[in-house]
Amino acid sequence: MNTNDIVIGMVGSGGDGVVAVGDILATVAASEGLNCLQLKSFGPQIRGGESSCIIRVSGQQVNSQGSVLNVLVAFNWNDFTKFPGELNVADGVMVICDENNFPEKLPFPEGVKTGEIFKIPFDKLVRESQNPKAKNIIALGLITEIFNLPAGGLKKSIERKFGRKKPEILESNIRAIDIGINYAKDNKLKSGLQFQYNKGPAKLVATGNDALAYGALTAGCRFFASYPITPASEIMEWMGKELPKFGGTMVQAEDEISAVCMVTGASFGGVKAMTATSGPGVSLKIEAIGLGTIAELPYVVVNVQRGGPATGIPTKAEQADLMQAVYGMHGDAPHAVLAATDVEDCFDVAIQAFNTAEAYQMPVIILSDQFIGHRKETVDKFDTKKFKIIDRDTPKKPTKESYKRFVDTDTGVSPMSYPGIKGGEYICSGIEHNEDGHPVSNHIIHEQMSAKRARKLDHLAKNYPFIRIYGSSNPDVGIITWGSTKGVVKEAVMLAEKEGLKVGACIPQLIYPLQADKINDFITSCKKIMVVEMSHSGQFAKYLSSYSKMPEKFIHFKTSGAMFFAPDDVLKELKRGL
Amino acid sequence: MTEARDPATFKKYISSLKPIWCPGCGDYAVLTSLAKAFAELELATENTAVITGIGCSSRLPGYLNTYGFNSIHGRAIPIASGLKISRPELNVAVAGGDGDMFAIGGGHMAHVVRRNIDMTLIVMDNNIYGLTKGQASPTTPLGTKTATTAYGSISAPINTLKVMLGYNCSFMAQTSSVDPAHLTNTIVSAMKHKGFSCVNVLSPCVTYRGNEQYQLIKSNTVYLDEKHNPADDVEAWRLISGATGKYLMGLIYKNDRPTYQDKLAELRTSAVAGKAEFKIEDEAQMFRA
Numbered sequence: 075m076n077t078n079d080i081v082i083g084m085v086g087s088g089g090d091g092v093v094a095v096g097d098i099l100a101t102v103a104a105s106e107g108l109n110c111l112q113l114k115s116f117g118p119q120i121r122g123g124e125s126s127c128i129i130r131v132s133g134q135q136v137n138s139q140g141s142v143l144n145v146l147v148a149f150n151w152n153d154f155t156k157f158p159g160e161l162n163v164a165d166g167v168m169v170i171c172d173e174n175n176f177p178e179k180l181p182f183p184e185g186v187k188t189g190e191i192f193k194i195p196f197d198k199l200v201r202e203s204q205n206p207k208a209k210n211i212i213a214l215g216l217i218t219e220i221f222n223l224p225a226g227g228l229k230k231s232i233e234r235k236f237g238r239k240k241p242e243i244l245e246s247n248i249r250a251i252d253i254g255i256n257y258a259k260d261n262k263l264k265s266g267l268q269f270q271y272n273k274g275p276a277k278l279v280a281t282g283n284d285a286l287a288y289g290a291l292t293a294g295c296r297f298f299a300s301y302p303i304t305p306a307s308e309i310m311e312w313m314g315k316e317l318p319k320f321g322g323t324m325v326q327a328e329d330e331i332s333a334v335c336m337v338t339g340a341s342f343g344g345v346k347a348m349t350a351t352s353g354p355g356v357s358l359k360i361e362a363i364g365l366g367t368i369a370e371l372p373y374v375v376v377n378v379q380r381g382g383p384a385t386g387i388p389t390k391a392e393q394a395d396l397m398q399a400v401y402g403m404h405g406d407a408p409h410a411v412l413a414a415t416d417v418e419d420c421f422d423v424a425i426q427a428f429n430t431a432e433a434y435q436m437p438v439i440i441l442s443d444q445f446i447g448h449r450k451e452t453v454d455k456f457d458t459k460k461f462k463i464i465d466r467d468t469p470k471k472p473t474k475e476s477y478k479r480f481v482d483t484d485t486g487v488s489p490m491s492y493p494g495i496k497g498g499e500y501i502c503s504g505i506e507h508n509e510d511g512h513p514v515s516n517h518i519i520h521e522q523m524s525a526k527r528a529r530k531l532d533h534l535a536k537n538y539p540f541i542r543i544y545g546s547s548n549p550d551v552g553i554i555t556w557g558s559t560k561g562v563v564k565e566a567v568m569l570a571e572k573e574g575l576k577v578g579a580c581i582p583q584l585i586y587p588l589q590a591d592k593i594n595d596f597i598t599s600c601k602k603i604m605v606v607e608m609s610h611s612g613q614f615a616k617y618l619s620s621y622s623k624m625p626e627k628f629i630h631f632k633t634s635g636a637m638f639f640a641p642d643d644v645l646k647e648l649k650r651g652l
Numbered sequence: 653m654t655e656a657r658d659p660a661t662f663k664k665y666i667s668s669l670k671p672i673w674c675p676g677c678g679d680y681a682v683l684t685s686l687a688k689a690f691a692e693l694e695l696a697t698e699n700t701a702v703i704t705g706i707g708c709s710s711r712l713p714g715y716l717n718t719y720g721f722n723s724i725h726g727r728a729i730p731i732a733s734g735l736k737i738s739r740p741e742l743n744v745a746v747a748g749g750d751g752d753m754f755a756i757g758g759g760h761m762a763h764v765v766r767r768n769i770d771m772t773l774i775v776m777d778n779n780i781y782g783l784t785k786g787q788a789s790p791t792t793p794l795g796t797k798t799a800t801t802a803y804g805s806i807s808a809p810i811n812t813l814k815v816m817l818g819y820n821c822s823f824m825a826q827t828s829s830v831d832p833a834h835l836t837n838t839i840v841s842a843m844k845h846k847g848f849s850c851v852n853v854l855s856p857c858v859t860y861r862g863n864e865q866y867q868l869i870k871s872n873t874v875y876l877d878e879k880h881n882p883a884d885d886v887e888a889w890r891l892i893s894g895a896t897g898k899y900l901m902g903l904i905y906k907n908d909r910p911t912y913q914d915k916l917a918e919l920r921t922s923a924v925a926g927k928a929e930f931k932i933e934d935e936a937q938m939f940r941a
Contacts, residue, residue: 102941277941284939320932329759332759335734336730340739341734343738344739456939474717494699499698504722504723
């Protein structure tokens with residue numbers, strides 16, 4: 075059978091190089107104009123722990139990692155058991171593994187009937203390659219031949235991966251790829267599934283974290299301060315390399331609080347600024363973010379969410395920092411929260427976040443997560459001209475006598491001066507202040523200024539241009555989700571429609587304030603509502619219930635993080651609730 | 653110099669807001685001296701920013717006509733750092749009390765010193781939390797009874813000068829509110845210094861530390877003269893370890909070294925690597941397969 079959509083899972087110990095195979099395959103797919111999505115998942119060890127990788131290569135649009143693996147390459151069966159719910163094997167799965175240490179019974183769920191099992195003499199083949207670390211590349215050669223995957227760009231991608239190392243390493247890896255291909259040919263290893271595709275224009279390959287950093291640069295970010303934290307550090311590393319080329323600065327701060335405060339200072343100075351962290355970092359930054367709301371300072375805070383609370387599961391995703399992002403601050407603290415849904419969207423959302431921050435002069439939190447932050451996807455292009463770049467409104471020729479930094483307006487937004495502007499000198503403060511910026515502690519001014527700041531959110535919710543709606547109109551089931559579960563939900567909607575079900579989905583990008591009008595329109599158009607989220611307590615459903623016409627009864631597919639939702643799981647739950 | 657200290661000149665830096673400080677508070681002298689220093693250095697109000705955190709002394713920016721930021725407790729240093737790094741042409745001063753700078757915000761001190769960001773820190777040290785009405789601070793002497801130390805403080809006070817010298821602060825001076833001329837001169841030299849400068853101001857709290865503290869600061873001082881070599885860190889350590897038994901006044905230690913901005917310029921040169929221009933849209937090339 076021919077296919078243009080294949081899902082490969084690999085698992086091994088650190089050093090087996092399963093992620094390197096994913097990287098090479100992603101590059102090959104991109105150069106052939108195919109779509110690719112590559113997930114990486116690790117144990118907590120710095121080196122030598124278990125690692126797994128899922129690579130989906132497709133001629134179609136790729137929304138998710140798919141529901142089941144077509145092939146599992148298992149270098150180590152012990153490691154396989156450490157990824158329950160991530161490496162999903164089903165009937166027909168092909169298995170490629172070492173001829174040594176083959177278990178009496180495969181550690182698969184009860185009742186799974188495997189397809190072909192190819193036991194490979196890796197020790198012998200590795201000796202032939204003269205590179206003790208080439209097992210992964212030999213396996214890459216095997217699957218390329220077995221499934222007829224694109225071999226064209228393969229050697230070039232290997233050169234790219236190993237080209238900077240010693241020449242003998244590159245040579246032995248090139249040898250290894252041929253050893254794998256030839257072994258499969260000689261032993262007539264073939265899958266019933268043969269990959270067929272049409273070559274297209276080459277694509278880009280990026281991770282969500284890199285795409286987000288690039289989006290911020292495009293939006294005009296020229297100051298970035300952060301503290302290293304998994305799974306967000308790559309944003310800081312990218313900024314450290316690229317910002318200086320554009321006259322900008324990345325500072326590795328001494329702690330999370332310092333990072334957001336440096337960003338606060340840069341924003342006060344008129345410079346677009348961002349900090350990136352994960353949930354624990356946001357907990358530390360939250361007092362300063364509150365300051366940003368009352369001092370009306372535009373800047374962006376990125377939370378690449380991980381499993382929580384406390385240390386939780388740093389290497390895996392969860393969507394349980396929603397309440398923190400919306401309600402984390404003390405006091406009435408108007409700010410905005412945006413959510414990114416995939417790699418390309420990380421780029422877009424970074425720009426939208428800066429535009430929102432600048433337009434409304436308030437901190438904006440971007441919620442991403444490890445699932446999209448660390449995964450690689452092919453992207454057609456990053457369109458740096460897609461959005462108009464918005465800059466904060468500044469006073470025109472202010473005078474000391476007439477300029478009021480916090481003048482009350484219809485939108486709640488007041489022209490913002492910054493050091494260097496003569497006549498615009500003002501005191502920025504976290505103390506409640508009047509329109510002049512002078513400290514006050516009376517109820518009347520506090521009420522007036524609270525209303526002024528809150529007004530920005532009314533305006534934003536009414537005017538935010540974008541919300542994702544997929545699938546049938548007036549559906550029998552309307553799914554509402556947010557963030558990285560978009561891809562899986564979108565694919566589930568497509569699967570449902572193929573089965574003749576009327577299913578739709580609504581996925582807001584602006585999480586706070588909620589676009590209640592648009593969401594209510596969606597809710598009222600659906601017979602039944604389903605909420606999908608990676609949060610054990612179901613934070614999103616509770617949140618929706620407080621701001622929209624959510625029905626009392628709805629299908630709730632929720633689970634804690636560290637597990638990849640599959641489109642089939644969503645569909646199964648949906649049918650169960652029908 | 654005399655012209656700068658003429659009220660007609662320096663008053664333009666002082667705003668019309670009435671300070672919340674108690675009568676007799678040492679911070680009044682710091683406000684006036686800061687304005688006089690700005691006048692002497694002929695700073696433009698629009699190019700000058702004073703950043704503070706929380707505390708009596710942190711109300712300072714409100715009483716000045718420059719840009720100011722009265723932020724949150726303990727965070728004046730990173731906020732000022734972000735401002736100065738991203739807007740190096742500005743004159744940036746940071747001010748705060750002993751609690752703001754050496755308790756809640758103490759973690760930032762080592763790092764601003766290590767970065768050697770070209771700005772001036774003015775610590776108004778009164779050995780007490782005044783704004784919250786009289787609790788013990790990190791510099792409250794042992795045995796002192798305060799609102800939170802009913803039986804006398806049992807935690808040894810921090811010698812903040814030793815802390816700053818240990819971090820290798822590139823300019824470190826001490827002065828007091830009781831000697832306004834010395835205070836002004838010290839702020840002027842600190843602001844002229846290229847690099848991070850720290851001025852520790854003994855600034856009495858007449859409300860919670862009483863007249864006794866004021867008299868102690870007034871009478872128990874020794875002024876460093878030209879015989880003191882501020883480049884000598886060993887001698888500086890000896891002096892601040894209590895060799896004289898008195899409060900030292902003057903420039904204690906100075907160590908000229910490249911500022912953060914100097915190092916940043918070198919970093920940018922490496923990053924640019926001779927290329928004339930970078931375009932945002934070209935950055936997409938790095939994602940090419």
